[in-house]
Amino acid sequence: MKIVVLNGSPKGDDSVTLHYIKYIEKKFPQHVFTYLNVAHSIKKLENDLAFFGNVMESVKSSDGVIWAFPLYVCLVHSNYKRFIELIWERGAQDVFRDKYTASVATSIHFFDHTALSYIHSICDDLGMRYIDFFSAHMNDLTKETERSSLIFFAENFFESINKKIKTLRTYMPIEYNIGEYIPTEIKATVENKGQKIVIVTDSVDQTKNIGRMVERFRKLTQAELINISAIDIKGGCTGCIKCGFDNQCMYGKSDDIQMIYEKIRGFDIIVFAGAIKDRYLSARWKMFIDRSFFRTHQPLYTGKQIGYLISGHLSQNHNLREILQTTTEMDGANLVGILTDEYENEINEMMEDFAQNLVQFSVRHYIRPHTFLGIGGMKIFRDDIWGPLRFVFQGDHRYYKKHRFYDFPQKKYGMRMVNAILMTLTKIPPVKKTIRQNIKSSMTIPHKNVLKNK
Ligand SMILES: Cc1cc2nc3c(=O)[nH]c(=O)nc-3n(C[C@H](O)[C@H](O)[C@H](O)COP(=O)(O)O)c2cc1C
Known part of the structure; x- marks a missing residue:
């Protein structure tokens, strides 16, 4: 069998x-593997059509395709994402149609x-x-x-191809039906109450909904604008991890990235804007x-208010919404809302409420309690930085110590003592019986005290 690996x-x-x-x-x-380093060779794939054609030929003549990728910030690396965009931009979708496929990912399970x-x-x-x-x-x-497990997975993959098994579609096609966004005139700007606002976008194109949404929001809030398509970015993350020791990127000051991030971190309210491209x-x-x-x-935007202006069908893309919520929570910030052009005629009015909320939340320093996304995610980071990743990510270790991120339960000695006493008491049958009878009502004792005293 011929297997193509998209690295x-x-x-x-x-x-x-x-x-x-x-x-x-x-x-x-018994199987023949062809390795295509598509993320590593992205510049060549973009610039050399013949090379891109060869990659497509390999896929076309294969019996199975393996998407083999590392996790990069809740997704794949930007070069892999670009490779996926090229498939559509160059109309090469048919090469992939009906091919058997599977994915192999490595990560720290974050x-x-x-x-x-x-x-x-x-x-x-x-x-x-x-x-x-x-x-x-x-x-x-x-x-x-x-x-x-890996051997079984591979065996099952090859057997499934041999048997030509029926596979199910999990993700329904996106139904594209968003109309043109027409911005209305702004009667009054939103008072920023001393809060500094920035919009960070990859598009200011006034022929596109996203460009017009950005422009209207900018006028409405007098926000500063950063266009990441116009700044100097020398290339994608290389995965070298040289930043681990002291948070210095290997690109250093050779491009604008570090400077722009420091600039963004100086604002109270950050609105990210962009159009959905594929998923x-x-x-x-x-x-x-x-x-x-x-x-x-380390969290990037501690205490900040975050909003998103999105063009595209976010309501059909829960995965992306989850990623946006996750990164906001992990960054120690508050996701005020996501305004999309799916709302069509209502966008203009909604934009005003959205801007007002951003300011109001910022003035009150409101951070909504985090969900499982931020809380669970942080536990993975905490354990890995304390443990196996500490040597490489020494900058994180210093930060986590300083900001008391190492909140391991075994360090809560009061709680351990209470547990030890109560667990010993439950060994006495009459005490155990009484505790079991009262467990439900006793759970609300602290809450009742709050209602009484606060
Ligand atoms: C910039 C960067 C971002 C990463 N993001 C994630 C992530 O979101 N989740 C995760 O579990 N691991 C993440 N990782 C860890 C890598 O996915 C992991 O080390 C992977 O095994 C690297 O595989 P590779 O050597 O094939 O590139 C990240 C690593 C880097 C350098």
Whole structure:
């Protein structure tokens, strides 16, 4: 069988993910593997049509395609995203149609599910036959049990292709029906009450809905505008992790990224704007976001108010909404709202309420309690930075110590003592019986005290 591997790591042959596929290749020598380092070779794919054509030829002549990629900020790397955009821009979707496919991702399991959903939805949009995914922790290959899972996964993939199994479509096609957004005149600007507002966008194109939304919001709020398409970005994150020790990116001051991030961090209210391209924002946006990784696992926008202006069908794309909510929570900020052009005629009025909310929340320093996304995500970072990643991410370790992010339950000695006493008491049958009878009512004792005293 001919298997094509679309490698999504910017590290090319040095990719951790690629080693999982090489292991599969070693265990199944009867199949022929072709490795295409599409993320590493993105510039060549963009500039050399013949090279892009060769990649498409390999896919076309294959029996199965493996999307092999590392996680990059809840998704795939910006170069991989760009490769996906090129498939549509160059009308090459048919090359992928009906191909059997699967994905293999490596990560630290921080929002691996959103990246996997993204790739799965892209496969569905391309009309591929998606069999399964394998999401490995980056070091799983060193573990016997995980290796045997990987072998089973691969065996099932090959057998499914042989048997030509029926696959189900998980993600329905997006129904595109958004009309043209017509901005209305602004009667009065929104008072910013001393709050500094910035809009960060990848498009100011006035022929597009997003450009017009940005422009009207800018006029409405007198916000400063940063256009990430006009700034100097030398390239995508290379995954070198040189930033881990002291948060200095290997690009240094050779481009605008660090300076622009520092500038954005000086505002109280940050509104990000962009159009949905396939199932995420543009690859340019993704590059800008990936490059924020010089701050590694430290929150970028603590205490800030965040809003989004989005052009596109966000209501049909829950995965993207989850990613936006997650990154806001992980950044220690508050997601005030997401205004999309799906609202058509109502956008103008909504924009005023949206702007007012941003200001109001900022004045009151309101941070909505975080959800599982931020709370669960932070526990992964906390444990990994304290443990296996500490040596590489020393900057994070210093930050987590200073900002008391190491809130391990075993350090809560009062709680441990109460547990020890209560657990001993429950060994006495009559006490255990009384506690069991009162457990429900006793849960609200502290809340009743608050109602009485506060
Ligand atoms: C910039 C950057 C962003 C990352 N984002 C995530 C992430 O969102 N979730 C996660 O679990 N791992 C994340 N990782 C970890 C990588 O996915 C992981 O190390 C992966 O195994 C690297 O594979 P590769 O060597 O094939 O590129 C990130 C790493 C880098 C450098």
